[in-house]
Amino acid sequence: MSGTVAGVEARMPIRSDLDLVWVRQHVRRAAAALGFGLVDQTKLVTAASELARNTLVYGGGGEMAAEHVRDGRAQGLRLTFSDRGPGIADPERALSDGYTSGGGLGLGLGGARRLVHDFSLDSTPGVGTTVTVTSWAVRSPRQREEPR
């Protein structure tokens, strides 16, 4: 496949709980367009919902960027959530289940990390937080050795 798949790339504001709905709907459509199966779509949309809510609640709002990424023939979806909020002083602790600074269940970050293939967190106190996640549409049947 060459070029980008239509309707995948986007930048979306995260400023209200209504924006969380648009983010979920966009991620659902983009993952479906890239060939994600139903369970993988559901995992990625759920992770996006957790991360977008963190951006809204803890980061004071921000945005999500969605990109189509490729690795050989594999199609992936990369989502970047960024805010200019207070940042996270102790990222390891923030990723552990049960830790929360905002009255939630404390599953958001750690839970989102389990739902995606790649996860990275970059935060500077006083400057902001960027969380980037990538998941890949697993094509079946599995890749076979191809004759050259």
Added chain:
Amino acid sequence: MNHDLSLSSAHVPVLRLGDVLLITLQGDLHDGTAEQLQRDIAEQIVRSPVTGVVIDISGVEIVDSFLGRVLAEIAASSRLLAAQTVVAGMRPAVAITLVELGLSLPGLRTALSTEAALGMLATASPGGPRREPR
């Protein structure tokens, strides 16, 4: 951008069937709507003598930690008001995702369908099973 999905931004209807409240969630709920539903259910339980609450989530594509927490809180507050809650029709992909997220909702009773949920509540009701024809 083209938004074609119906958005539940208003109240979710709460139906009363005998002594059970039936709520059907559809599509993508905003956080405010879910919290409003929690208050509406508590008020309805007090207003009418119901002993059960069935929440059908077969039309819900994702349950994140926020909606999961709201469902668990509805069940907990209903129990304090002497009503039992059963969540019905969770999609398999949602169940798999919730467990991986770390939210297995141990206190929440579930059924595969609304019909099965109503059956559970009828059997469990303190007035005895309502199996006999009237």
